[in-house]
Amino acid sequence: MPSIIKARGLGFDYVKYTDESENAERVTAIREIDLTVEKGTFIAILGHNGSGKSTLAKHINALLVPTSGTMWVDGIDTAKEQDLWKVRQKAGMVFQNPDNQIIGTVVDEDVGFGPENLGIPTKDIWSRVDDALSKVGMLGFRDRSPNHLSGGQKQRVAIAGVVAMHPECIVLDEPTAMLDPNGRREVIEVIRELNQREGVTVILITHYMEEVTYADHVYVMDAGQVVMEGTPREIFAQAERLKELRLSVPQVTELAYELKKAGADLPDGVLTIDELVDALAPRSEQYADRA
Amino acid sequence: MLIELKDVCYTYGTGTVYEVSALDHINLQIGEGEFIGIIGHTGSGKSTLIQHFNGLLKPTSGQVLFEGKDIWEEDYDLRSLRTHVGLVFQYPENQLFETDVLKDVMFGPKNQGLSEEDCRARAHEALSQVGIPEDLYGASPFDLSGGQKRRVALAGVLAMDPEVLILDEPTAGLDPGGRDELLREIRFLRDKRGITVLLVTHSMEDVAQYAKRLLVIDNGKIAFDGAPKRVFSHYKELEKMGLAAPQITYIMHALKERGLDVDLRATTVEEAKRSILLALSQRASEGR
Numbered sequence: 001m002p003s004i005i006k007a008r009g010l011g012f013d014y015v016k017y018t019d020e021s022e023n024a025e026r027v028t029a030i031r032e033i034d035l036t037v038e039k040g041t042f043i044a045i046l047g048h049n050g051s052g053k054s055t056l057a058k059h060i061n062a063l064l065v066p067t068s069g070t071m072w073v074d075g076i077d078t079a080k081e082q083d084l085w086k087v088r089q090k091a092g093m094v095f096q097n098p099d100n101q102i103i104g105t106v107v108d109e110d111v112g113f114g115p116e117n118l119g120i121p122t123k124d125i126w127s128r129v130d131d132a133l134s135k136v137g138m139l140g141f142r143d144r145s146p147n148h149l150s151g152g153q154k155q156r157v158a159i160a161g162v163v164a165m166h167p168e169c170i171v172l173d174e175p176t177a178m179l180d181p182n183g184r185r186e187v188i189e190v191i192r193e194l195n196q197r198e199g200v201t202v203i204l205i206t207h208y209m210e211e212v213t214y215a216d217h218v219y220v221m222d223a224g225q226v227v228m229e230g231t232p233r234e235i236f237a238q239a240e241r242l243k244e245l246r247l248s249v250p251q252v253t254e255l256a257y258e259l260k261k262a263g264a265d266l267p268d269g270v271l272t273i274d275e276l277v278d279a280l281a282p283r284s285e286q287y288a289d290r291a
Numbered sequence: 292m293l294i295e296l297k298d299v300c301y302t303y304g305t306g307t308v309y310e311v312s313a314l315d316h317i318n319l320q321i322g323e324g325e326f327i328g329i330i331g332h333t334g335s336g337k338s339t340l341i342q343h344f345n346g347l348l349k350p351t352s353g354q355v356l357f358e359g360k361d362i363w364e365e366d367y368d369l370r371s372l373r374t375h376v377g378l379v380f381q382y383p384e385n386q387l388f389e390t391d392v393l394k395d396v397m398f399g400p401k402n403q404g405l406s407e408e409d410c411r412a413r414a415h416e417a418l419s420q421v422g423i424p425e426d427l428y429g430a431s432p433f434d435l436s437g438g439q440k441r442r443v444a445l446a447g448v449l450a451m452d453p454e455v456l457i458l459d460e461p462t463a464g465l466d467p468g469g470r471d472e473l474l475r476e477i478r479f480l481r482d483k484r485g486i487t488v489l490l491v492t493h494s495m496e497d498v499a500q501y502a503k504r505l506l507v508i509d510n511g512k513i514a515f516d517g518a519p520k521r522v523f524s525h526y527k528e529l530e531k532m533g534l535a536a537p538q539i540t541y542i543m544h545a546l547k548e549r550g551l552d553v554d555l556r557a558t559t560v561e562e563a564k565r566s567i568l569l570a571l572s573q574r575a576s577e578g579r
Contacts, residue, residue: 048466049437096464151333177464180332180493182533207466210538246468251496251538251560258564264571273542280567281549 004169004201005037005060005091009069012055029055030224033069037217039168040199042192044212044232047221048246053173053205056221060171060203061091074168089118092162096174098154107149107157108133108142114165125164132164133157135198136190152183156190163194169201170194176208184208209236209250213271220245237269252276292359293455293487294321294344294376299353301339301511313339315511317353321489323454326481328502328519329491332533336511337491341457344489345376374403377453381460383444387432392423392443395432399451410450417446421476438469445473449480456480457489462497470494474501499523499537499558507532520556539563546570 010033016025030052037043047053058064059071062078071078073087092114095101104110108129115125133139136156146154155175162170172191176184188211194200204211212218218235220228222245228235235242236249239257249257256270256279270276301314313336321327331337342348343355346362346369355362362372380386389395396414405413418428421442427435432443441461448456458477462470478501481488492498498505498519505522507515509532515522523529526536526544537558543566546553552573554566 048468049464174464178460180533181495181535182332184493185535207464207470209467243468246466248467248471252542255539255542255560255563255567258560259567262564262568264568273538273545276542277545277549280571281546281551283549 002039003036004039004074005035005203006072007033007035007059007069009034010056010059010066010071011068012059012064013067028224030059030221031068033226035219035226037169037201037203039201040195041216042195042202042214043204044215044218045203045205045221046207046209046212046218046235046247051221051245052224053221055224057093057171057173057203057205060169061093062087063093085118089165090168092165092167092170094155094158094162094170094172094175096177098151098158098178101158101161102146102154105145106142107138107144107146110146110157111160111164114161118165128164128166129160132160135163135194136160137186150183151179152186155179155183155187159187159190159194163200167200169203171203171205173205174207175204176206176211184211188214209248209253212236213250220247232271233269235269236271292320293323293357295319295354295356295359296343297354297356299343299350299355301336301343301348302351305351313511314343314350317511317513319506319513319516321455321487324481324485324487326478326488326501326503327490328498328505329489329508330493330495330498330505330534331508335508335532337508338459339511340508341378341459341489341491344455344457345373345378347378374399374451375453376455376457377448377451379445379448379456379458379461381463383448383461384432384437384440387440387444387447390431391429392418392432392435393428395443396446396450399447403451413450413452414446417449418443420449420480421446422472438465438473441465441473442476453486455487455489457491459491460493461490462492462494470497477501495523495535495537499539507534520558523558524555 011031012029013026014029016027045053059066060073062084065079074090076083076087078087102110104113111129111132112125115128133142136159138156138160146157176187191202192214195202212232215232218230218232219226236253239249242249252273253270256266256276260266266279296317296319299314299317303311303313329337343350349363357372360367387395389398393414396417397410400410400413423442432440462473474497477488480486490502502519505519506513507522514532523536523540526540529536539558543553543555543557543563547555551570553570557563557566
């Protein structure tokens with residue numbers, strides 16, 4: 001599998017000025033990050049507030065460029081200013097608050113904004129808009145005003161806006177933080193479908209541990225560095241370590257962990273309700289009951 | 292009764308073509324020291340509802356009573372009501388504005404007409420209650436971390452010494468560690484100071500863990516009002532309203548369906564663990 005995102009020794013410092021002192025202070029947001037993301041995979045990034053996740057994410061579409069090391073997106077060095085738009089077309093970003101991302105007064109115009117900026121011919125823009133809206137299940141809302149949509153719907157429109165630019169990869173920075181349970185479910189379903197059906201590489205930053213269950217690979221950040229990586233199962237098997245990092249595990253994983261500690265016969269790192277239920281009360285018993 | 296809503300209706304855009312009914316005949320009583328969770332999908336009317344509790348919105352019809360007095364009577368002091376009923380909006384850190392943390396928290400009590408000394412004492416107390424250490428008092432609020440900013444904003448409301456604290460999604464965007472800390476602090480305020488807490492949230496797990504009573508708002512009406520355990524047993528109806536139950540509820544129902552005799556009312560990890568262990572040992576002793 002070819003890689004779509006590659007970081008080597010990636011670091012980002014910024015200078016902080018204060019009112020009192022003349023001396024500017026150098027703050028390191030992320031440092032020494034090595035990362036390789038293969039095309040078509042679903043990656044999750046976890047970390048407490050201030051751990052550097054968003055700073056890392058902003059490097060993927062060149063909103064920030066490294067102060068040390070290098071970031072490549074599909075082989076392009078993001079620090080090369082002349083390739084900026086190529087990078088932004090390959091890696092789209094979706095943020096937390098849908099209201100800050102929607103600018104059009106009608107849904108389809110909003111989605112068309114991205115491809116228009118890329119200089120796509122008008123008739124192609126409209127076919128891209130149709131296609132993007134249908135992929136997020138919002139085609140029926142194309143003539144609506146974004147103001148009248150629910151949070152989950154707005155966020156799906158924001159995702160369509162990125163999809164219409166035909167990116168290789170989508171970076172989502174806490175896309176469900178402001179949504180109700182339904183909205184959260186809608187957005188996660190759309191993201192998974194884009195990943196599985198369209199082969200779009202997904203990088204999801206989240207504080208909701210249940211959303212990480214679907215990822216192929218998880219990175220955990222602390223103090224600007226990657227401190228853990230592995231499959232969701234490998235990561236969530238380390239409940240105590242995650243707690244130290246101000247994170248948690250999904251409720252089902254926590255319950256399985258507690259039950260196992262108390263002597264129940266369960267595997268490590270249970271991730272889904274089905275897994276736990278199958279382990280505790282296998283199906284065959286149900287049939288035995290009926291017999 | 293501390294707060295009482297009698298037949299409250301609220302309509303946006305009355306008399307225009309955009310007329311929308313946001314609250315539809317709400318009757319509600321809230322007693323002193325309650326910890327109430329409020330859930331409802333986006334647009335269900337819950338934000339409209341909480342703005343009635345401190346008189347930010349005036350009902351189109353019906354009455355809002357605070358300690359038995361109608362807050363929309365002509366001579367009612369709404370300004371003082373707002374110090375009794377503190378409202379912490381979503382992303383309250385966006386409302387920080389002073390040059391340092393202590394000044395920001397002192398702003399509320401200052402407006403109440405308290406002396407500089409009293410304001411300072413109130414601010415110190417509030418900041419210590421939300422776990423902000425003294426060495427940050429002189430810092431600019433804008434230099435703090437996200438979780439700290441949110442705490443300072445909460446302290447700003449607490450410094451007015453409210454009897455009721457209404458929080459609109461106070462944990463949105465916080466990491467799990469920060470979420471637990473903040474909710475534990477809120478529970479502590481309720482236990483220690485006897486503050487009545489109304490918590491609007493999208494996290495069913497948080498409601499199950501902290502609230503003693505749960506209000507479900509749907510379509511401008513109160514769809515459920517009761518202990519979280521009882522309300523979550525209606526999880527299929529909650530799903531139709533765009534809500535859900537905690538993951539634990541789903542686990543317990545699935546286990547029961549497979550013939551394991553567990554307590555369906557368990558909503559927290561601790562309760563589920565006890566119930567499942569009990570059911571497993573019963574099954575073992577039955578020799579299967």
